Amino acid sequence: MNVDYADVAIIGAGAAGLFAAAWAGRTNPKRTLVVLDGAQKLGAKILVSGGGRCNVTHDVVTEEAYAGGSRNAIRKVLRRFDVAQTVAFFQALGVELKHEATGKLFPTTDSARTILDVLLMAARRANAQICHPNRVATVNREPDGFSLCGDWGALRATSLILATGGKSLPKSGSDGHGFALARALGHSITERVFPALVPLTLPKDHFIAALSGLTLPATLEVRAGNGKKLVAFTGSTLCTHFGLSGPAVLDISRYFLDAQMDDPTVSLLLNWWPAQSSETLDAALQGLGWATPLKLLHEGLPERLVRGLCEQSGVDPGAPGHQITREQRKALVRLVTALPLPISGHRGWNVAEVTAGGVPLGEIDPSTMASRVCPGLYLCGEICDVDGRIGGYNYQWAWASGYVAGVSVGR
Numbered sequence: 488m489n490v491d492y493a494d495v496a497i498i499g500a501g502a503a504g505l506f507a508a509a510w511a512g513r514t515n516p517k518r519t520l521v522v523l524d525g526a527q528k529l530g531a532k533i534l535v536s537g538g539g540r541c542n543v544t545h546d547v548v549t550e551e552a553y554a555g556g557s558r559n560a561i562r563k564v565l566r567r568f569d570v571a572q573t574v575a576f577f578q579a580l581g582v583e584l585k586h587e588a589t590g591k592l593f594p595t596t597d598s599a600r601t602i603l604d605v606l607l608m609a610a611r612r613a614n615a616q617i618c619h620p621n622r623v624a625t626v627n628r629e630p631d632g633f634s635l636c637g638d639w640g641a642l643r644a645t646s647l648i649l650a651t652g653g654k655s656l657p658k659s660g661s662d663g664h665g666f667a668l669a670r671a672l673g674h675s676i677t678e679r680v681f682p683a684l685v686p687l688t689l690p691k692d693h694f695i696a697a698l699s700g701l702t703l704p705a706t707l708e709v710r711a712g713n714g715k716k717l718v719a720f721t722g723s724t725l726c727t728h729f730g731l732s733g734p735a736v737l738d739i740s741r742y743f744l745d746a747q748m749d750d751p752t753v754s755l756l757l758n759w760w761p762a763q764s765s766e767t768l769d770a771a772l773q774g775l776g777w778a779t780p781l782k783l784l785h786e787g788l789p790e791r792l793v794r795g796l797c798e799q800s801g802v803d804p805g806a807p808g809h810q811i812t813r814e815q816r817k818a819l820v821r822l823v824t825a826l827p828l829p830i831s832g833h834r835g836w837n838v839a840e841v842t843a844g845g846v847p848l849g850e851i852d853p854s855t856m857a858s859r860v861c862p863g864l865y866l867c868g869e870i871c872d873v874d875g876r877i878g879g880y881n882y883q884w885a886w887a888s889g890y891v892a893g894v895s896v897g898r
C-alpha cells in the first residue's frame with residue numbers, strides 16, 4: 488500500500504463498503520478515500536449471490552421485510568435510498584435491471600459480475616483507492632481520528648466507515664472480525680449472532696430425506712410451546728438429503744432459530760398443501776368411498792410425496808378410502824397440513840446467506856449511520872443488526888445504509 492493517511496478509510500469492499508465509497512467520493516471529491524479489504528479476490532460474495540445472477544433489490548421494499556433492530560430505524564434508512572434510486576444508480580452506470588415475476592430485480596445480463604464491475608468502477612471513479620488483500624487486524628481511536636493496522640502496515644484516517652459484513656460465507660472474507668473491530672471502538676454486539684437465510688437439517692432417517700429433489704409451494708409456521716402461531720411463510724420449499732431448503736425455509740429459518748433459543752419447546756410445522764384446510768381435507772378423505780387417497784392427494788401433491796405421507800400415517804395409498812380408520816385419517820391430515828419437523832440444526836455459516844445480529848441499531852444514528860458511541864465512525868451493511876428476507880432485501884439494506892454513511896462522511 489502506498490499511502491499512510493486518508494481523510495476517509497472504509498474497511499470492507501463488499502456491497503455496502505463500495506457503495507459508501509462511491510457516495511463519499513461523489514459528495515466530496517476533495518477528500519482522500521481508501522477502501523481496505525482482506526480478501527485476495529474482491530467481491531466473492533457478490534459473484535455467488537442470487538445463484539450467480541445477483542438479486543440486486545426487490546420491487547417493493549419496506550421495513551416489514553427485515554428483522555433485527557428497530558423497524559423505525561430501518562425504515563428511516565431505507566427511505567433515504569429507495570428502490571427507484573437503486574435502479575437509477577445502476578442505470579446511470581449502464582446496467583439495466585429486469586423485474587421477475589417474484590418481484591426480484593436482476594441485471595439483464597443475468598450475471599453478478601456486471602454488478603461487481605460497476606460497483607468497483609463507481610468507487611474508483613469517486614477517487615477511492617481500493618487496497619487488497621489488506622485485512623485490518625486492529626483499529627484504535629486516536630485524538631485526531633483512527634489508526635488501522637494489519638500485516639501490511641498502518642493507515643491513519645480522520646473518519647472511518649466499518650463495512651465488514653457479518654459472519655456469513657467466511658471464505659469470502661466476512662469472517663466476523665468486523666465485530667471485534669466494532670467492539671474495540673466501544674460498540675456492543677447483540678447477545679445473539681446466528682445464521683439467517685439458512686437451510687435447516689432433519690435427522691438422517693427422516694422420511695423427507697428420501698424425497699430429496701422435490702420442490703413444491705408449502706407453508707412453514709413457527710408455533711410457540713403453548714400452540715400460539717408466531718410467524719409463517721409460504722413459498723417454494725425444497726426437500727434435500729439433509730433436510731429442507733428453498734425460499735420459504737430460508738425465510739423462516741431465522742425466526743425459528745431465534746424462537747428456539749428463547750423456548751426449546753417451539754415447533755416448526757409444514758403444510759404441504761396450503762390451499763386445503765385440514766377440515767376440508769378431512770371431509771374429502773371421509774367421503775372417498777371406493778376412491779383412493781392417492782387419487783385425492785395427487786390432485787394437489789406430487790405422487791412421491793403422497794406415497795411418503797401415506798406410509799408415515801399407515802395408510803395404503805392405493806386402497807379404497809372407506810378402509811381408512813379414523814386414527815389413520817387424522818394422522819394423514821396432520822401430516823399433510825401440519826407436519827411437525829424435528830429440526831436437528833442448520834447448515835451453518837458457510838451456507839447461510841446473511842447474519843442475524845450485529846451492532847445494535849440503537850448505537851447508530853439512522854439519519855447519518857454515524858456511531859453514537861465513537862465520533863468519526865460510521866457503520867453500514869450487514870455488520871448492523873439488520874437482516875432481510877430472501878429476494879434482494881439484504882442488498883437494498885447495503886445500498887441504503889452505504890449511501891447514508893457515504894454522503895454523511897463526505898459532508
Ligand SMILES: Cc1cc2nc3c(=O)[nH]c(=O)nc-3n(C[C@H](O)[C@H](O)[C@H](O)COP(=O)(O)OP(=O)(O)OC[C@H]3O[C@@H](n4cnc5c(N)ncnc54)[C@H](O)[C@@H]3O)c2cc1C
Binds near residue numbers: 502532542543
Ligand atoms: C450465497 C449468498 C447469496 C446471496 N444472495 C443475495 C441476493 O441475491 N440478494 C441479496 O439481497 N442478498 C444476497 N445475499 C446477502 C448479501 O450478499 C449480503 O447481505 C451483502 O453482501 C452484505 O454486504 P456487506 O458489504 O455489508 O458485507 P459483505 O458483502 O460480507 O462484505 C464485507 C467485506 O468486508 C471485508 N472484510 C471483513 N473483515 C475485514 C477486515 N478485518 N479487514 C478488511 N476487510 C474485511 C470482506 O472481505 C468483505 O469483502 C447473499 C449472500 C450469500 C452468502
